[in-house]
Amino acid sequence: MIQSQKKWLISRPDEQLVHELETALSIPSVCAKVLVSRGFKSVEDAKQFLYITEEQIHNPFLLNGMDALVARVHQAIGAGERIMVYGDYDADGITSTTIMMKVLELMGADVLFKIPNRFIDGYGPSERLFQEAFDEGVTLIITVDNGISGHAAIQFAKDLGMDVIVTDHHEPGETLPPADIIIHPGLKDATYPFSHLAGVGVAFKVAHALIGEIPKEFYYLVAIGTIADLVSLTGENRYFVQQGIKQMQRTDSIAIEALANVSGVEISTINEETVGFMFGPRINAVGRLGEAAPGVELFLTEEPNYALAIANILNEKNKERQAIVKEITDEAVEMIENANVIDGPSVIVVGKKDWNPGVLGIVASKLVEKYYRPAIVLGFDEEKQMAKGSARSIEGFHMYKEIAKNSDIVPHFGGHPMAAGMTLSLEYVETFRNRLNEQAKIALTDEQLVPIVSIDVPLEMEEISTESIESLQKLAPFGMDFAKPVYCIENVEVSSVRKIGSAQNHVKMELKQGITLLDAIGFGKGDLADEIAPAAKLSFIGDLQINEWNGRKKPQLMIQDAKTNEWQLFDIRGIRQEKRWLPMIPLEQTIFVAFHEQTIAHFRSVIPKDIWLVAELLEQQVHADFVTILDLPSDEKELNQLLEYQEWQRIYAHFYADESTYFEGLPTRDQFKWYFSFLAKRKTFALKQHIHELAKHTGWSQKTINFMSKVFFELNFVRIEGGSLVVNENLAKQDLSEAPAYQQRAKEIELEQKLLYAPYIELKQWFEERRAGQTVPEEEQKWI
Known part of the structure; x- marks a missing residue:
């Protein structure tokens, strides 16, 4: 048995609907299955999703306060007022600041930006x-991605005589700040039809409204x-990202060219993963470790050399950020392991x-991933x-609501359901920890503490091809909520498995279903190679990618998890070392179990665990998932008792024998x-x-001669006097097989x-039959 790391929730899409979408939209079954599993129930709905248009973009004036914002900004520009764009230090805040700066400059405003x-x-x-800002002559503040x-700070600005416009998307508190205008798609009285805009999305809507x-x-x-x-990544966010990726792939932006250069990315291949894992972390890094202003300057500059610098x-x-994250994560894990606090809802x-x-959010994410x-x-x-x-x-x-209770x-504090930031006095940290753990006992169940992976599509391997994988790009971009x-x-x-990598910590294998073969690779899953027994059938989940080598393209499964409910037999017979x-x-x-004391003595110095005699194990009622059988029993019944003792998920069969009776x-x-x-x-x-x-003289071994002598003694053919064999008189006729030694030797040979x-x-x-409780007539057993 191989236990999956997460609980698998497999969607089984309606095959008739899959076929309908596949035929009507001329898409592979893989693509159709994803759409059906994501809730598309008609060809028309699926078509609108696949061929998203500009109609997804809502009128920016549906946002409460937008009319007032436009009027106030035009008033400020007309009067020559100085405007400050006040941003945030992450990628969302940096891009929000950039858009607001660009549009205000385009309108001729006297504008500057600041990022905390x-x-x-x-x-x-x-x-x-x-x-x-006040000292620099600013009279109007526009926040982006915060506020x-x-x-308190907004009231401070108001008291100085400045007007404040807040544009934000973060979770609002019970009361709103004393700003002159608030643009937020998720307020209680919001009339805007899409509440999931990022801060940059709100800034884009403002830019749309300002220039018409x-x-x-x-x-x-x-x-x-x-x-x-x-x-x-639903609604208009999906359209924004889809169009933005296309724009980057054919970009004339010197900022994108510079980011691609330092990231080692080919511009034509940019996708949402490039942004999420290559560009985003680099843009975020400056704000995590110091001043974030260079991030904005990268997008504002028109000088290629400056952009590259x-x-x-x-x-x-x-x-630098990566090194710091690793150091803090290692320290945090050590604290957690030493405290032994991961138990139940917590x-x-x-x-x-x-x-x-600046990096504690990343560390928190790594801890969530681990625990x-x-x-x-x-x-x-x-x-x-x-x-x-x-x-x-x-x-x-x-998270936001649970912190709010404190x-x-x-x-x-501020944030979202899944992420937040906070500041508190050191004296309250322990109280905060205790309260949250009590809250977790109410909010979470043990079942919710098992990570769940939702699986869209169970596939037959014959459905997987380079063409079907490439077709999945029609569904992109992928991200939150999609x-x-x-x-x-x-x-x-x-059909084959081997460890790869300098540390042998990755695994590469070939999967087989019928006549179809598929390459699979699991990074960081080298241990899996030791868990797969011959002839076992496994289930895998993961991502499908195209591996291109020397101009040849092949589909490949990137393994995320694997499992089998089959018990497994690992054959380590004959391996002396x-x-x-x-x-x-x-x-x-x-x-680890043995049937003989001498076996325990033989292995005691090399196996770093107790070795149980089978009889003692059964008597003491000791349990484990796996068992290693070190030697052979004297009688098959002893082994049957061990197999009946519990359903072992794995059996490692060594069957050490100092001398072979069989040969x-x-x-x-x-x-x-x-x-x-x-x-x-x-x-x-x-x-x-x-x-x-x-x-x-005979060419027989001394062991054979001693054995025959013992058989004669047990049958009363001879007696022993002073170390000599003496033949008895008046012998009764007996078959050799009546001697206990002969019977035992025959059993040992049969068992070997x-x-x-x-x-x-x-x-x-043989093991299957006994695990199933079957008794197989001896004449029907076919052993070589």
């Missing part, structure tokens, strides 16, 4: 920067901010002095006696006849003294034949 330093100002509106929770037409030249900026901020700075900052809350606040618990990671400032950090959550635990001790499909291939053979088979056995889940065999009747005649002629034979000469020397497939069948 997360270490000095923290998240959101800053009194320090608002004062600085909805900046009550769709500012299509900004699609690429909207795409970057929307993807990086992990908002829903900034992109290189972003790239170096990202490398929230991870860890913190330490001088942890960089599948909500996680809060805090950096402690002992001088100010404050803790500041980030949170990431799991389904079922609304507003008496967490005065500053995730990249996860594919499932069920009950397939693994323990170092060759012991490392493949998961020690914590395995019991020694049973002496023939002619041998017995000759040996008895030899003894009868002499009446008395000093066996111990002359066995060496007898063995040399069945267990030690049988081909793997026959050994597996």
Whole structure:
């Protein structure tokens, strides 16, 4: 058995509807299955999704306050007022700032931008920067991607005499800030038909309203901010990202060219994954470690060399960020493991002095990925006696609302259901941890603590081709609320498997279903190679990609998870060197058993666990998932008892035998006849003294001679006097098979034949029959 790492929820799409979409839309079955599993129930709905148009873009004046914003901005420009765009330090905030700067400059405004330093100002509106703006002559502040929770700072700006327009998309609190105008698609009284815009999406709507037409030249900026901020890729967000990616693929933007250069990306191949995993982290890096302004300057500059220089700075900052993340993550994991707090519904809350606040959200995400618990990671400032950090959550635990229940001790926080940021006094960290853990017991069930993977499409391998994989691009872009499909291939053979990579921590295999073969690779899944027994059938989930090598394209499964409910037999018979088979056995889940004391003595120094005699194991009622059988029983019944004891998920069969009885065999009747005649002629034979000469004369082993002597003794043909064999008189006729030693030797030979020397497939069948409780008549057993 191989246990999956996550709970699989497999969608089984309606085959008739799949066929209907496949035929009407001329798409492969793989593509049609994804659409059906995602809820498309008609050809028309699917067609509208596949061929999305500009009609998805809503009128920006449906946003409450937009008329007032346009009027106030035109008033400011007409009067020559200085305007400040106040952004945020992540990719969404940087692209939001860029759009607002570009459109205001296009309109002829006197405009500047400021972005808070997360270490000095923290998240959101800053009194320090608002004062600085006032001193520089600013009379109108427009926030982008922040402001909805900046009550105090906005009131401060108002008291200075400045007007404030808030444009934001973050979760609003119970009360709204005292801004002059608020543009937010998700307020309670909002009339806008799509509430999932990123901050950059809101800025785009403002730009649309200000210039009176769709500012299509900004699609690429909207795409970057929307993807990086992990908002829903449905509705108009899907259209923005789709168009933005196309724009980047044929870009004349020197910023995109510079980012592609430092990321090692070919511009024509840019997609949502490029943005999410290559561009986004680099844009975010500057704001995580210091000033985010260079990110905006990258998108505003028209000088290619300057753009490349900034992109290189972003790239170096990202490398620095990666090193810091690894160091903090390692420290956090050590804290968690030492505290042993991952038990039942719970929230991870860890913190330490001088942890960089700029990367704590990433660390929290890694902890959620590892432990599948909500996680809060805090950096402690002992001088100010404050803790500041980030949170990431799991389904079922609304992070923003749960933190809000603690507003008496967490005065500053903001975010979403799945992510948040906060600041609190160091003295309340332990109280905060305890409260959240009590809240988790109410909000979460044990079942919710098992990570779930939703699988769109169970496929037959014959459906997989380079053409069908390429067709999936019609469904892109993928992201939040329209995730990249996860594919499932069920009950397939693994025709070959091997570990790859310098550390042997990856696995490459070939899967087989009927006559169809498929390459598969699992990064970081090298241990899987040790878990797959011969002839086992496994199910896999993962992503389908095209592997191109030397101009040849082949489909390939990128393995995310694997499982089989079959019990598995691992054949380690005949491997004398323990170092060759012991490392493949998961020690914590395995019991090592032996039938003989001498076997335990033989292995005691090399196996780092207790070795149980089978009889003691059964008596003590010790349980484990896997068992390693070290030697052969004297009787088949002993092994049957072990198999009946529990349903072992894995059996590792070693069957160590110091000497093989099978190859020694049973002496023939002619041998017995000759040996008895030899003894009868002499009446008395000093066996111990002359066995060496007898063995040399007959060509038999001393073991064989001793065995035949024991059989004669048990049948009362001879007796032992003073170390000599003495032939008895008046012998009763008996068959050799009546001797217990003869019977035992016959059993041992049969067991060795069945267990030690049988081909793997026959050994597996032997175990199958006994696991199923079947009794197979001896005459029907076909052993070689």
